[in-house]
Amino acid sequence: MNKTRELYRVDQLPIFQQRMYATEQEARACPRGDVQLVEDLETGLIYNIAFRYELMEYDEHYQNEQAVSPLFMKHLDTVAHIIEHSLGSRTIIEVGCGKGIFLEMLLAKGFDIMGCDPTYQGTNPKVIKQYFTPSLGIKADGIILRHVLEHIQDPVSFLMMLKEANGGAGKIYIEVPDLDWICQNQAWFDVYYEHVNYFRLSDFYRMFDTVYEGGRLFGEQYLYVVAELSSIRKPEYVSSNPVDFPSDFLLTLECEKEKKEYAAIWGGASKGVIFALLKERAGSPVDMVIDINPAKQGKYLPATGLKVLSPREALSILSDGATIFVMNSQYLNEIREMSDDAFNYIEVPQNYTK
Secondary structure: OOOEEEEEEEEEEEOOOOEOEOOHHHHHOOOEEEEEEEEEOOOOOEEEOOOOHHHOOOOOOEOOOOOOOHHHHHHHHHHHHHHHHHOOOOEEEEEOOOOOHHHHHHHHOOOEEEEEOOOOOOOOOOEEOOOOOHHHOOOOOEEEEEOOHHHOOOHHHHHHHHHHHOOOOOEEEEEEEEHHHHHHOOOHHHOOOOOOEEEOHHHHHHHEOOEEEEEEEOOOOEEEEEEEHHHEOOOOOOOOOOOOOOOOOOHHHHHOOOOOOOEEEEOOOHHHHHHHHHHHHOOOOOOEEEOOOOOOOOOEOOOOOOEEEOHHHHHOOOOOOOEEEEOOHHHHHHHHHHOOOOOEEEEOOOOOOO
16 A cells, blocks of 8 residues: 555535535435645645545536636636647547537637547537547547546556557647645645646646646646657656645634625635635635526535535625625636625635735
8 A cells, every 4th residue: 555644634514516406305315525735755746535436426416617707718718728739620529528618619620629528518519428448449649637636536547548548649629727836825625526637837848758738727727738648657756755635724714714704705606615614624615606607506515515506596695794705716806897896705715815
C-alpha cells in the first residue's frame, strides 16, 4: 500500500453534488460519502483515499452545464482558440462531452469532432451516449478531456488507456480545477466527493515527458495542459515540491458559526451545494438558492434539500439589501446586472475568505 500524508477530511458529502432531485425529501436522503484527501508519497498525486468508484453512476439527472452563462461561453471560446492552435481542427474526440455544448461550438467552427458521454441528452449522431473505451474502435489526431480527469479514480492508468486506444499517439488537451487556487483561497466549498483527484500544474509535468503548453484559465480557477499522449508515465514524488495545504483551511467557515442573517446563494452548482451544506452544519444555514440554469430550477440541491429558484422568482421575494453570496466571483458583474445591483453581494471566495 502506498505511503500517504493526510491533508484534509470531511465526512458525509453528497456523492453527486451536481445531481438534482425532484423533492426535498429525496434530496436530503441522497447517497453520501466521506472525503479524506491525501498526498501520495510515491507519485506526489493528491486524491480522496475514501472514494468508492462503484457508487458513481452518471445519468441524465446529472446537471453540470455552465454554458447558460455568457461569461462561461467566453471561457469556452478561449479554450476553443487554445485547441485550434495546439491540436488543430483535424479529427478530435471529446471524452466526457457532457451535454455537448462545447462539442457543438467546435462543430460550428469547422472541427472534425465526435464525443462520448453517457449523460448526453441530445440527438447529434456525433455523440456516442456511453463512456469512452477501446472497444469503440475510434481514434483521432487529438483528444479533449475537459473536467473529466478529476473524476477518474486512477488518472494515470486512464490516460494510458486513452493512449493505447488511440494507437499510442496523439495530442491531448486536459482541463481540471487547480488545487493551488483552492488552497490559496481556502476554498472549502471546492472539495467534492465526485472529485477524487486534485491536481497542480506541476503534476502534469511529472505525468508527461512532453508538455507543449500549460497555464491557468477562468480567473486561475482551472489549469490546462496540452501534452503528447505517447509520453504519459507514472509520476514520482518530488520532496522539494510537497502540497502546501493550509492548516486553517476551514477558518472562514468557523467564523460563520451562529450567523443568522437571511441569506441567498447565487449558483446552485457544485460550490453552492457544498457551501450550503457546510454552512448548515456550522449553524448558519442558507435560506435561498438562485440559478440561471433552467435544468436546475424547481429542483432541489442534494443534502440540504434547498429548492433552486430562477432569478425572476427569487428577486421577487428578496428584500432590497438582502445578502447574496455569489458562489463564483467570476460572475459578480453578470449577477449585479441581472439583479439591478440592489443587494449586499459577498464574493466567494475573494471577499469571503479575507
